[in-house]
Amino acid sequence: MSKVRLHDDALPATNEPLRVAVRRLRWFKAAFRRHAEAMAAELGCRFEIDEAKLAGAFTRWLDAIDVQRPADKSRRREFFEFAAALMMRELTADMPLSAIGVPDRAQPGSPAAFWPEGYCCTIFCLSVHAAATAQEFHAETKIDPAIDDLRHWWSFRENTMQDASFSAGFLQLLLGSPPNWMMPDVFRARIDGTT
Amino acid sequence: MTRPPLVPGDTAPLREALRGLRFLLRRGGATVADTLAIEALPTPAASLASRVLREAEGIARSVESVAAKAARTVLGGQDSPSLSLDELVARPTAEAEFGQAIYLALSVVLRRLGAADFFVSEMAARSAFAVWRDDRLAGALSFHAADLTLRLLEARVIRGAVADKAGRIQAQDVDAVAVFAVLLWLQATRSDSENEAALDAAADIALARAPEVTDTVRSGDMARIAALYQRYVDHV
Numbered sequence: 001m002s003k004v005r006l007h008d009d010a011l012p013a014t015n016e017p018l019r020v021a022v023r024r025l026r027w028f029k030a031a032f033r034r035h036a037e038a039m040a041a042e043l044g045c046r047f048e049i050d051e052a053k054l055a056g057a058f059t060r061w062l063d064a065i066d067v068q069r070p071a072d073k074s075r076r077r078e079f080f081e082f083a084a085a086l087m088m089r090e091l092t093a094d095m096p097l098s099a100i101g102v103p104d105r106a107q108p109g110s111p112a113a114f115w116p117e118g119y120c121c122t123i124f125c126l127s128v129h130a131a132a133t134a135q136e137f138h139a140e141t142k143i144d145p146a147i148d149d150l151r152h153w154w155s156f157r158e159n160t161m162q163d164a165s166f167s168a169g170f171l172q173l174l175l176g177s178p179p180n181w182m183m184p185d186v187f188r189a190r191i192d193g194t195t
Numbered sequence: 196m197t198r199p200p201l202v203p204g205d206t207a208p209l210r211e212a213l214r215g216l217r218f219l220l221r222r223g224g225a226t227v228a229d230t231l232a233i234e235a236l237p238t239p240a241a242s243l244a245s246r247v248l249r250e251a252e253g254i255a256r257s258v259e260s261v262a263a264k265a266a267r268t269v270l271g272g273q274d275s276p277s278l279s280l281d282e283l284v285a286r287p288t289a290e291a292e293f294g295q296a297i298y299l300a301l302s303v304v305l306r307r308l309g310a311a312d313f314f315v316s317e318m319a320a321r322s323a324f325a326v327w328r329d330d331r332l333a334g335a336l337s338f339h340a341a342d343l344t345l346r347l348l349e350a351r352v353i354r355g356a357v358a359d360k361a362g363r364i365q366a367q368d369v370d371a372v373a374v375f376a377v378l379l380w381l382q383a384t385r386s387d388s389e390n391e392a393a394l395d396a397a398a399d400i401a402l403a404r405a406p407e408v409t410d411t412v413r414s415g416d417m418a419r420i421a422a423l424y425q426r427y428v429d430h431v
């Protein structure tokens with residue numbers, strides 16, 4: 001299990017369950033902005049957010065959830081994790097973040113230094129997922145040590161540039177679920193899923 | 196909790212007139228500057244034209260400054276009301292409050308959509324709302340909102356909108372997307388503290404889905420428009 005620090009403390013307070021709040025753009029935007037600020041402080045750079053791209057990613061994510069949500073309620077928890085992977089796909093498909101300046105507080109050779117924008121989006125998806133999972137299922141999210149391995153990030157960045165669906169597989173990998181690399185963004189095609 | 200009326204006195208016609216004057220001056224000055232190719236004129240005519248244009252701009256600026264001050268004086272509060280469409284309909288001052296709400300909200304949304312200049316008619320919005328309220332039958336809120344959307348567009352609540360150079364949205368689509376965003380916001384559940392963020396979110400959703408929104412609204416099919424509102428109202 002990785003010791004990577006999630007930023008669920010940067011998520012805005014809400015009276016609604018997180019699974020509901022995260023599907024409201026006003027909360028999603030506030031959470032993303034606060035998270036980017038927290039990450040920027042940690043890494044020593046600044047992040048600019050393209051709000052139009054962020055809204056585009058959000059609406060595509062809603063569509064993807066609606067299309068892929070399983071009718072079988074027993075797979076709810078499994079889909080919870082998959083929804084985070086779909087969020088990751090949409091954020092990397094049209095990256096709403098730009099790092100300004102060098103992340104000089106990030107350890108040289110670390111994933112954060114290698115790709116600050118991708119790292120920030122990854123930690124955001126993991127943070128939201130971990131907080132929502134804790135609230136819904138009273139379970140702790142464990143992050144795979146792969147997150148600290150720069151070789152995974154090389155592959156992640158290179159493949160995601162060609163096909164954003166790869167990032168959905170990467171997030172599943174970080175959450176400890178082996179992805180179906182042929183169709184990493186199709187819930188029905190999950191390796192341990194039933195079709 | 197009972198909210199106080201947002202519009203204590205009816206100053207809307209005067210506000211409308213002042214806003215119209217300011218818009219005319221802004222647009223007129225810009226049009227003259229864009230149209231007059233001074234550099235193509237022979238020297239004596241060019242210097243004369245430049246002087247006339249400078250003087251005209253000076254007059255326009257001073258008149259606009261007076262109009263802006265007068266408008267601020269009669270405008271009163273500028274906060275966007277956080278009433279929902281359902282709440283607004285039930286209030287005795289609904290027409291005036293709706294007019295004020297939609298003027299403020301459309302202005303915010305149009306700027307967010309990148310409209311460089313525009314005129315929003317509070318009076319046209321009030322009239323459209325009054326007729327819509329009288330015609331309403333029982334039914335889902337989203338269906339009524341769809342009906343009101345079409346009436347507001349027909350009443351040309353937004354006039355002379357010019358898209359910015361960033362090209363985030365086509366000029367001919369600005370009005371449909373903006374009205375959709377504001378009506379989406381008016382249907383959304385939100386607290387006072389979330390009001391502005393909710394309006395921004397509604398505008399961002401409408402902008403992200405501009406082709407779908409424009410196509411649906413332009414179809415004039417109220418069932419389709421209502422379905423689009425239902426699709427996004429819980430996600431604002």
